[in-house]
Amino acid sequence: MTAEKVFKNPANLKRRKFVNSLMIFLCVVSSVLTILPLLYIFIYTTQSGISALNIDFFTKLPKPVGETGGGMANAIVGSGILIGIGGLIGIPIGILGGIYIAEYSKSFLAGVIKFTTDVLSGVPSIVVGIFAYGVVVLSMQSFSALAGGFALGILMIPTVTKITEEMLKLVPQSLREASLALGVSRWKTTLKVVLKTASSGIITGVLLAIARAAGETAPLLFTAFGNSFWQTRLDQPIAALPLQIFVYAISPYEDWHRQAWAGAFVLIFLVFVVNFLVRFVTRNKYS
Amino acid sequence: MFLDSSDSIEKFGLDFIFSRNWDPVREEFGALTFIYGTIVSSFLALLISLPISIGVAVFLSEIVHKSVRTSLSFLIEILAAIPSIIYGFWGIFVLAPFMRTTIQPFLQSVFGFLPFFQGTMYGTGLLTASIILAIMITPIITAITRDVLKAIPVSQKEAAYALGATKWEGIKMALLNARSGILGGAVLGLGRAIGETMAVTMVIGNKAQIKASLFEPAYTMASVIANEFAEASGGLQVSSLIEVGLILFGVTFIVNSMARLLIYSVTRKA
Amino acid sequence: MTFADTEEEEPEIEQASDPSVIIKNAVTTKDLSVYFNKRPAIENINIKIKRNSVTAIIGPSGCGKSTFLRSLNMMHDMTPKAQVFGEIFIHGENIMDFNTVDLRKKVGMVFQKPNPFPTMSIYENVTAGFRLNGIGSRKEHDIIVEKNLVSAGLWDEVRDRLKTPALSLSGGQQQRLCIARTIAVNPEIILMDEPTSALDPVSSSKIEELIYNLKKDYTIVIVTHNMQQAARVSDQTAFFYTGRLVEISKTRKMFTNPKEILTEEYVTGKFG
Ligand SMILES: Nc1ncnc2c1ncn2[C@@H]1O[C@H](COP(=O)(O)OP(=O)(O)OP(=O)(O)O)[C@@H](O)[C@H]1O
Ligand SMILES: [Mg+2]
Numbered sequence: 100m101t102a103e104k105v106f107k108n109p110a111n112l113k114r115r116k117f118v119n120s121l122m123i124f125l126c127v128v129s130s131v132l133t134i135l136p137l138l139y140i141f142i143y144t145t146q147s148g149i150s151a152l153n154i155d156f157f158t159k160l161p162k163p164v165g166e167t168g169g170g171m172a173n174a175i176v177g178s179g180i181l182i183g184i185g186g187l188i189g190i191p192i193g194i195l196g197g198i199y200i201a202e203y204s205k206s207f208l209a210g211v212i213k214f215t216t217d218v219l220s221g222v223p224s225i226v227v228g229i230f231a232y233g234v235v236v237l238s239m240q241s242f243s244a245l246a247g248g249f250a251l252g253i254l255m256i257p258t259v260t261k262i263t264e265e266m267l268k269l270v271p272q273s274l275r276e277a278s279l280a281l282g283v284s285r286w287k288t289t290l291k292v293v294l295k296t297a298s299s300g301i302i303t304g305v306l307l308a309i310a311r312a313a314g315e316t317a318p319l320l321f322t323a324f325g326n327s328f329w330q331t332r333l334d335q336p337i338a339a340l341p342l343q344i345f346v347y348a349i350s351p352y353e354d355w356h357r358q359a360w361a362g363a364f365v366l367i368f369l370v371f372v373v374n375f376l377v378r379f380v381t382r383n384k385y386s
Numbered sequence: 387m388f389l390d391s392s393d394s395i396e397k398f399g400l401d402f403i404f405s406r407n408w409d410p411v412r413e414e415f416g417a418l419t420f421i422y423g424t425i426v427s428s429f430l431a432l433l434i435s436l437p438i439s440i441g442v443a444v445f446l447s448e449i450v451h452k453s454v455r456t457s458l459s460f461l462i463e464i465l466a467a468i469p470s471i472i473y474g475f476w477g478i479f480v481l482a483p484f485m486r487t488t489i490q491p492f493l494q495s496v497f498g499f500l501p502f503f504q505g506t507m508y509g510t511g512l513l514t515a516s517i518i519l520a521i522m523i524t525p526i527i528t529a530i531t532r533d534v535l536k537a538i539p540v541s542q543k544e545a546a547y548a549l550g551a552t553k554w555e556g557i558k559m560a561l562l563n564a565r566s567g568i569l570g571g572a573v574l575g576l577g578r579a580i581g582e583t584m585a586v587t588m589v590i591g592n593k594a595q596i597k598a599s600l601f602e603p604a605y606t607m608a609s610v611i612a613n614e615f616a617e618a619s620g621g622l623q624v625s626s627l628i629e630v631g632l633i634l635f636g637v638t639f640i641v642n643s644m645a646r647l648l649i650y651s652v653t654r655k656a
Numbered sequence: 657m658t659f660a661d662t663e664e665e666e667p668e669i670e671q672a673s674d675p676s677v678i679i680k681n682a683v684t685t686k687d688l689s690v691y692f693n694k695r696p697a698i699e700n701i702n703i704k705i706k707r708n709s710v711t712a713i714i715g716p717s718g719c720g721k722s723t724f725l726r727s728l729n730m731m732h733d734m735t736p737k738a739q740v741f742g743e744i745f746i747h748g749e750n751i752m753d754f755n756t757v758d759l760r761k762k763v764g765m766v767f768q769k770p771n772p773f774p775t776m777s778i779y780e781n782v783t784a785g786f787r788l789n790g791i792g793s794r795k796e797h798d799i800i801v802e803k804n805l806v807s808a809g810l811w812d813e814v815r816d817r818l819k820t821p822a823l824s825l826s827g828g829q830q831q832r833l834c835i836a837r838t839i840a841v842n843p844e845i846i847l848m849d850e851p852t853s854a855l856d857p858v859s860s861s862k863i864e865e866l867i868y869n870l871k872k873d874y875t876i877v878i879v880t881h882n883m884q885q886a887a888r889v890s891d892q893t894a895f896f897y898t899g900r901l902v903e904i905s906k907t908r909k910m911f912t913n914p915k916e917i918l919t920e921e922y923v924t925g926k927f928g
């Protein structure tokens with residue numbers, strides 16, 4: 100009753116209409132404010148990055164301080180190795196966790212796993228780095244590719260788990276029942292019917308996790324550590340693209356900044372491509 | 387981690403949290419300045435980001451047409467996916483100079499009577515770090531707020547419109563109903579800001595001090611770990627840094643658990 | 657009133673526990689009850705179903721038809737909040753003595769909405785029961801595919817495109833594919849939960865024809881909302897109401913001269 104009185108009172112109407120327009124205007128302003136940095140960062144990185152990008156960047160080693168030229172070939176390969184190790188750890192564990200949460204969601208353990216991954220996804224990556232330091236670096240007595248990969252692997256788990264869970268939940272219950280009704284056991288059903296049906300969605304999730312891991316810097320600082328030479332052994336410090344960008348970005352040298360922008364462009368390009376891909380695949384499938 | 391930091395826990399005890407001293411040469415370690423830097427920068431970021439995020443979420447879920455909504459959501463998703471090193475890099479070369487030449491002089495001329503906006507304008511510093519953090523956590527808070535708004539039954543808003551409410555009044559009602567979920571999103575964003583490392587390290591100035599002015603450089607828990615860990619000289623310094631990491635972990639764990647519970651409480655009901 | 661006979665002259669409740677009666681029938685349930693969250697969905701159902709017969713189950717929505725059907729192949733063990741009480745015998749064997757996988761090979765199921773596996777071709781769908789369990793050679797599969805598609809009346813329509821995705825078929829064809837998939841594993845009993853309710857009349861009548869043909873090899877239990885369908889395809893009909901079995905009789909009798917007033921009201925459309 101009172102609500103009606105307020106809403107129908109003509110004296111208020113003008114003011115209320117004004118507030119309405121103002122608030123909606125503010126919402127539009129917020130959206131513009133949010134998109135602006137994105138566009139700015141994207142355009143700026145692209146501009147500075149593309150102009151600095153050349154064959155050397157992908158094929159040469161870094162030059163010593165003071166000399167111009169050189170590239171980040173070792174860092175690109177290093178990032179590839181680190182992501183490879185991370186993927187070997189993070190992807191299977193993440194997918195298993197996702198399966199458990201989605202397919203056995205009634206069990207207490209599934210609830211615990213879900214909560215843990217949700218919270219784990221909020222643990223700062225630098226803390227994960229310390230954890231990897233404690234587990235791998237201290238026991239091997241050296242910074243190493245393994246330690247960096249281990250840290251990235253842990254960081255990938257929550258992303259992969261989450262997307263696996265969501266994709267498995269999109270698989271209709273009727274398919275599980277169809278398979279069970281044919282006399283196929285529960286775990287074969289999960290593996291050969293449910294997981295297979297959801298596979299393209301899960302692959303996109305894995306790609307997302309990889310793109311994110313590719314840009315992680317903080318946990319690599321004292322695990323992979325970085326290296327300005329060719330180095331592919333797993334028990335030695337190894338270069339990584341984001342580490343190299345960091346070192347170059349905070350250096351005082353013009354030419355290093357240029358190369359750092361090129362690296363940043365490569366990273367941002369990767370992020371865009373993967374996100375577009377994911378968008379494309381998930382849209383085709385489920386809407 | 388607990389074991390690895392036992393040295394410093396034994397040596398400094400509770401003083402670790404309340405001491406401002408951080409002196410690797412004399413092996414005296416106290417984390418107060420870092421805790422201060424982390425708290426101020428993340429809360430300031432939240433303060434800037436929260437109203438904007440709510441605005442964007444409302445814009446996305448209530449105002450804009452569906453076709454715009456999908457592309458805008460997509461752009462915001464990408465914003466969340468950009469590596470923090472790139473934010474930091476951009477922060478050094480674009481945002482910090484812009485702060486020094488435009489924003490900070492403006493703030494000083496208008497609010498200069500407040501201690502927060504006095505002193506030298508370096509460009510880098512606490513305020514710049516907070517702005518970068520705000521940009522980085524906006525996508526997170528926006529996404530959660532949008533989901534939570536979606537979980538509010540349409541019938542409530544329709545009832546309000548039927549009574550002659552304006553669009554904003556209907557939205558306000560939905561926001562009020564969704565407040566615990568939005569709070570959850572905000573806390574989640576806070577957690578992210580607390581733990582953010584690279585972008586902050588690159589623009590906050592990295593000076594262990596506690597000053598009233600937001601233009602002054604500062605230092606956060608995450609940045610001190612990032613800067614000193616790999617080169618830490620003695621066992622005690624490493625152990626102290628690990629203890630900082632432990633505090634960071636504890637804080638983000640609590641903050642994130644709270645956020646999740648708040649968000650579950652709204653989305654479960656729907 | 658908890659027990660109802662297939663035929664009037666058949667013996668009374670006590671003899672249901674007589675082993676010879678249990679073995680003679682394809683399905684026998686004794687005091688079968690299913691609870692969801694402690695609330696009963698069906699209670700004390702006693703039914704006997706003869707071999708190579710078609711039994712139709714009718715009743716208003718929510719009366720427990722699907723619940724009954726799904727208890728026969730232990731589908732409820734997927735739902736933790738479901739509890740099943742009483743006994744079920746399949747050809748004289750208590751289903752608790754089977755593991756679920758073996759039971760479901762004996763008791764196949766066709767669902768309301770056609771649900772072929774979307775990632776598989778027509779060929780792979782028919783042989784899914786073997787492939788998923790890793791059984792059978794390529795040659796054996798070829799034979800299985802042809803034989804069962806013929807039985808399901810689909811062979812002529814799809815023989816040229818066995819490798820195409822199953823989802824490229826029409827709804828009615830998909831449902832026949834699902835039937836082929838079900839009979840391919842050689843069950844003894846086939847459960848069908850409203851198999852034609854998502855289909856057009858022409859497709860439905862093809863399925864009905866198929867059911868009639870399958871009768872000589874299988875025992876069929878079919879849930880249907882369509883009274884005419886029940887009258888056309890079934891030998892006996894069971895009427896469920898609010899979780900109870902009101903009456904089970906020969907179909908002709910059920911629709912002309914039912915024992916219970918409630919049945920009469922339902923089949924003549926007075927409610928439901
Ligand atoms: N998974 C479940 N969880 C909780 N309750 C259920 C579940 N499945 C069925 N029920 C309940 O059991 C009762 C019987 O449901 P059932 O699906 O067997 O009805 P039905 O006769 O098949 O109806 P319809 O003709 O609509 O298919 C209903 O009250 C339903 O709400
Ligand atoms: Mg049903």
